[in-house]
Amino acid sequence: MNRRRRIYEGKAKVLFEGPEPGTLIQHFKDDATAFNAKKHEIIDGKGVLNNRISEFIFQNLNDIGVPTHFIRRLNMREQLIREVEIIPLEVVVRNVAAGSLAKRLGIEEGTQLPRSIIEFYYKSDKLDDPMVSEEHITAFGWATPQEIDDIMALAIRVNDFLSGLFLGVGIRLVDFKMETGRLWEGEMMRIVLADEISPDSCRLWDIKSNDKMDKDRFRRDLGGLIEAYSEVARRLGILSENESTPMGGPRLVQ
Ligand code: TMP
Numbered sequence: 362m363n364r365r366r367r368i369y370e371g372k373a374k375v376l377f378e379g380p381e382p383g384t385l386i387q388h389f390k391d392d393a394t395a396f397n398a399k400k401h402e403i404i405d406g407k408g409v410l411n412n413r414i415s416e417f418i419f420q421n422l423n424d425i426g427v428p429t430h431f432i433r434r435l436n437m438r439e440q441l442i443r444e445v446e447i448i449p450l451e452v453v454v455r456n457v458a459a460g461s462l463a464k465r466l467g468i469e470e471g472t473q474l475p476r477s478i479i480e481f482y483y484k485s486d487k488l489d490d491p492m493v494s495e496e497h498i499t500a501f502g503w504a505t506p507q508e509i510d511d512i513m514a515l516a517i518r519v520n521d522f523l524s525g526l527f528l529g530v531g532i533r534l535v536d537f538k539m540e541t542g543r544l545w546e547g548e549m550m551r552i553v554l555a556d557e558i559s560p561d562s563c564r565l566w567d568i569k570s571n572d573k574m575d576k577d578r579f580r581r582d583l584g585g586l587i588e589a590y591s592e593v594a595r596r597l598g599i600l601s602e603n604e605s606t607p608m609g610g611p612r613l614v615q
């Protein structure tokens with residue numbers, strides 16, 4: 362049993378108290394949920410893959426000066442992160458029409474958008490994460506106008522980085538969701554990238570075949586989720602080339 366203090370349990374992750382003040386341990390579970398957890402399954406090995414893929418992305422973002430909560434990976438399922446005050450918004454960046462945008466506006470899935478579009482959703486399971494505008498965000502005090510500017514600038518940098526990263530390995534970044542938090546350093550506060558970025562929170566399509574390599578495989582009952590996530594990891598150079606038995610528990614390089 363885990364004797365560490367549990368700070369928060371979400372649908373796919375648990376946060377534990379960290380080894381030092383101002384740190385937390387982020388633990389990736391194998392739970393897959395969709396439609397606000399109305400659909401739920403345990404998918405062996407998903408947490409291990411997401412931990413490693415998210416580590417890779419956050420470490421690369423840190424390295425190019427995009428501020429994140431990530432410190433280092435600790436083991437197969439856990440990473441050490443800085444404790445931040447989570448801003449209660451899901452920030453979605455879209456490059457190609459899909460999912461709820463395609464449905465809401467009647468645009469065919471796969472249509473390239475005229476430019477990248479940023480949307481905000483209020484994080485509330487009870488309300489099913491409703492879409493909100495900057496007016497709602499400032500009126501209800503979820504973030505200030507300056508913070509919204511910072512969040513949008515961060516979202517654009519993350520989108521540019523991720524689009525290039527995935528394009529380089531033959532994957533189209535259709536859209537993704539990110540979360541942000543306030544990191545306090547003495548009297549100074551800055552907005553940093555938080556939570557995770559993984560195939561759970563992105564739409565990733567193979568450039569040649571348009572095959573889905575993300576959580577839509579679960580949402581839409583397509584099967585092969587672990588194989589798809591493993592392929593993303595393999596293309597990013599995280600899983601070794603000859604790794605072909607993910608169901609036996611993915612073996613990781615390093
Ligand atoms: P959507 O098209 O369903 O609004 O999803 C947009 C993107 O956000 C997609 O990459 C999936 C991701 N997402 C999450 O990470 N969590 C969520 O709860 C939802 C609804 C979407």
Ligand code: ASP
Nearest residue numbers: 372394395396397398399
């Ligand atoms: N993560 C959300 C849920 O658990 C929805 C989704 O990703 O589709 O319901």
